[in-house]
Amino acid sequence: MGGDNAPEMVIEGLVLALDRHPNARFLLYGDEARLKPFLDQHGRLRKVSEIRHADDIITNDAKPAQALRGGRQSSMRLAINAVKDGDAVGIISAGNTGALMAMAKFVLKALPGISRPAIATSFPTMRNKTVVLDLGANIECDADNLVQFAVMGEVFARNVLGLDQPSVGILNVGQEDLKGNSAVKVAAAILQDADLPIKFYGFVEGDDLAAGIVDVIVTDGFTGNISLKSIEGTAKMFAHYLRKSLMGSTRGKLGALIAKKALLEFKDSLDPRRYNGAMFLGLNGICVKSHGGTDGLGFSNAIHVAIELIEDGVNEGIKEDFAHVSEALQGGDAPEAEPAPDVQEKSGRAVGA
Amino acid sequence: MGGDNAPEMVIEGLVLALDRHPNARFLLYGDEARLKPFLDQHGRLRKVSEIRHADDIITNDAKPAQALRGGRQSSMRLAINAVKDGDAVGIISAGNTGALMAMAKFVLKALPGISRPAIATSFPTMRNKTVVLDLGANIECDADNLVQFAVMGEVFARNVLGLDQPSVGILNVGQEDLKGNSAVKVAAAILQDADLPIKFYGFVEGDDLAAGIVDVIVTDGFTGNISLKSIEGTAKMFAHYLRKSLMGSTRGKLGALIAKKALLEFKDSLDPRRYNGAMFLGLNGICVKSHGGTDGLGFSNAIHVAIELIEDGVNEGIKEDFAHVSEALQGGDAPEAEPAPDVQEKSGRAVGA
Numbered sequence: 001m002g003g004d005n006a007p008e009m010v011i012e013g014l015v016l017a018l019d020r021h022p023n024a025r026f027l028l029y030g031d032e033a034r035l036k037p038f039l040d041q042h043g044r045l046r047k048v049s050e051i052r053h054a055d056d057i058i059t060n061d062a063k064p065a066q067a068l069r070g071g072r073q074s075s076m077r078l079a080i081n082a083v084k085d086g087d088a089v090g091i092i093s094a095g096n097t098g099a100l101m102a103m104a105k106f107v108l109k110a111l112p113g114i115s116r117p118a119i120a121t122s123f124p125t126m127r128n129k130t131v132v133l134d135l136g137a138n139i140e141c142d143a144d145n146l147v148q149f150a151v152m153g154e155v156f157a158r159n160v161l162g163l164d165q166p167s168v169g170i171l172n173v174g175q176e177d178l179k180g181n182s183a184v185k186v187a188a189a190i191l192q193d194a195d196l197p198i199k200f201y202g203f204v205e206g207d208d209l210a211a212g213i214v215d216v217i218v219t220d221g222f223t224g225n226i227s228l229k230s231i232e233g234t235a236k237m238f239a240h241y242l243r244k245s246l247m248g249s250t251r252g253k254l255g256a257l258i259a260k261k262a263l264l265e266f267k268d269s270l271d272p273r274r275y276n277g278a279m280f281l282g283l284n285g286i287c288v289k290s291h292g293g294t295d296g297l298g299f300s301n302a303i304h305v306a307i308e309l310i311e312d313g314v315n316e317g318i319k320e321d322f323a324h325v326s327e328a329l330q331g332g333d334a335p336e337a338e339p340a341p342d343v344q345e346k347s348g349r350a351v352g353a
Numbered sequence: 354m355g356g357d358n359a360p361e362m363v364i365e366g367l368v369l370a371l372d373r374h375p376n377a378r379f380l381l382y383g384d385e386a387r388l389k390p391f392l393d394q395h396g397r398l399r400k401v402s403e404i405r406h407a408d409d410i411i412t413n414d415a416k417p418a419q420a421l422r423g424g425r426q427s428s429m430r431l432a433i434n435a436v437k438d439g440d441a442v443g444i445i446s447a448g449n450t451g452a453l454m455a456m457a458k459f460v461l462k463a464l465p466g467i468s469r470p471a472i473a474t475s476f477p478t479m480r481n482k483t484v485v486l487d488l489g490a491n492i493e494c495d496a497d498n499l500v501q502f503a504v505m506g507e508v509f510a511r512n513v514l515g516l517d518q519p520s521v522g523i524l525n526v527g528q529e530d531l532k533g534n535s536a537v538k539v540a541a542a543i544l545q546d547a548d549l550p551i552k553f554y555g556f557v558e559g560d561d562l563a564a565g566i567v568d569v570i571v572t573d574g575f576t577g578n579i580s581l582k583s584i585e586g587t588a589k590m591f592a593h594y595l596r597k598s599l600m601g602s603t604r605g606k607l608g609a610l611i612a613k614k615a616l617l618e619f620k621d622s623l624d625p626r627r628y629n630g631a632m633f634l635g636l637n638g639i640c641v642k643s644h645g646g647t648d649g650l651g652f653s654n655a656i657h658v659a660i661e662l663i664e665d666g667v668n669e670g671i672k673e674d675f676a677h678v679s680e681a682l683q684g685g686d687a688p689e690a691e692p693a694p695d696v697q698e699k700s701g702r703a704v705g706a
Contacts, residue, residue, distance in 0.1 A: 061529070063531060124590075125590065126589070126590050126593050126594075136526050139526065139533060139534050140534055171579055172579075173489050173492065173574070173575055173578040173579065176414075178416060180492060180575070181492050181493055181575060205578075205579070205582050206578065206579040206580065206581065206582025206583040206584075206585070206586060207582040207583065207585050207586030207589070208586065209583050209586055209587075210583070210586035210587045210589065210590035211586055211589070211590070219579075221526070222526055222533070222534060222576065223575065223576050223579055223580075225526040225558075225559065226524055226525075226526060226558070226559040226572075226576055226579075226580050227559065227576075227579050227580055227583045228559065228583075229558050229559025229560040230559040230560065230562050230563070230580045230581075230583045230584050230587075231559075231583050231584070231586075231587045232559070232560050233559060233560030233561065233562055233563035233564055233584075234562075234563045234583075234584045234587040234588060234591070235587060235591060236479070236560070236563065236564070237477075237478065237479050237563035237564070238587070238588060238591040238623070240479055241479075241619055241622055241623060242595070242619050244619075245615045245616065245618050245619035245622070246612055246615050246616075246619070248615060248618075249614065249615050251611055251612060251613075251614060251615065252612045252614070252615030252616075253612075254608075254611050254612070255607075255608040255609060255610070255611035255612025255613070255615065255616075256608060256612055257608070258604055258607050258608035258611060259599055259604060259605045259607070259608025259609055259612070260604075260608070261602065261604060261605070262598045262599050262601060262602050262604065262605030262608065263598065263599075263605075263608075265598050265601075266594055266595050266597075266598035266599070269594055269598070270591070270594060
């Protein structure tokens, strides 16, 4: 039920996702009376989908604490419960990010060794894709949090992006050791000195995000959120000025017409819908957040992200690696990770949306 | 002597700046043997310029503390001294940013009421220009620092950009009051509640930077530096992919040829050299930092920024406004500003580079 054009946009996304993943099955949580007419238009999707009615909706202005307290019968909460109960292997939502993270943390719990799950995304750079985390789940982060993000991002880059030895950088205001706040300095020291199975590059700067200098970029949620939104805004501004320049003269218009295919290809290559789907890494269950303003194509990509995370066993990888990392950290001078909560892994069957 | 292509690039910048500001005069601090041959090639510039030999140079890898201790005979330090001594009305450097800020703070001191000077720049958005500060002088900022940045940015937008009632926003991860770290929350409360002569918009997000939602955007130096560099990197990536798409096919190349003028106009409108020149606001003297990798055109813009700051009396404006702000803050519940250091304003004559 979440997102600007839900639930229609969600159904359109499911149709596209089913083309790409013909074996997927879906549980749809929400207002049955609103969902059914859209679902009934798509015979093939209807066959692999089940609507599970929910009376309540978490609105976009609901605070995380409110959602936790009052949202027990909401579509979002019931979908998360489905992952916990093993009815679904993952949840995709285009709704309230803070509420989704709070409820997912409460219901699914963090993976062993992870004190704070993070929001991650992978996006296009001038080289390959780069994974960035955290994008806003954790406003203030200490060095341990950043080290955990590094481990999770590295596992994702290896398992999902298929990279052999992904490089990891920490976002900072300069490359020199002395630069930055104490969290990034201590985290860099841990990643440099501890005998971790991670290829640590060092500090990277804001312009290295788009340059694709490293495969994984680690940052606190405040900086990550603002940096990524700055990038999104710049892409929009760039497109705006390009259109304005081309449409401002007859020769510009003619040139654009002749180069139409190339310009469309360019537009596609940076289309934010193709990169939609932020992953909540570090949770004991797969949870993907779609941009609320996206359309069916964008939502289908968020579903694709969730299916990739499941198929590539990212959570199993994080658990395994974090066990090694904890050992390495305890062997060295670096501070110990927080004690891991005792959580049991569940394996599910369907993808809840 | 600072910057990748100094001193030639600096001389080229001075030539262009003199075209734009025929009454300007320049003091050039650096290695006379290297400066003179370049200067001698430009008769008109030579007439209004004086070389003041300096034996030492602050290198780019010098730490601020090293520069302060060991750089007393450096070109950078002598140029700053010239502003303090009233020989120059401002300094422009393409050298080491940290060393420049540290020495400028030490020699020129902060303006009354300002506890921490900030690095600011104005850059193009989808509407008008937006001023952003801090861009890296202060890695960790408290609410008072952010309020001071708001005052300084507002004065700049009014005096230099010529805006009647510039709007001010604080960069955050969301627009709601509850979002963000405590520094931004407290700063927003002060700007909202205290009876300040500032049009406070509230929180803005990363994508609002390029959208131009407000005239002044306030942030800590860590986030501001990374955000602005993210924007620079994205612009480069966008240009890279556009070129690649157009050059990848015959029709693309033909279209680009026909639309060449429009594409060049587009390129110019976002040319970073046109926005080169970061201002150190809050110092008792004008200090502008040029990008080290710029060329003569870029450096000439940094000189232009310094001359604008001087001609538009930005420092006088900041001092005046900060007196009002201090009164307003002391009248309300908001915390008092730090006691102002007792500094004397100097008025100079030439622009040191």
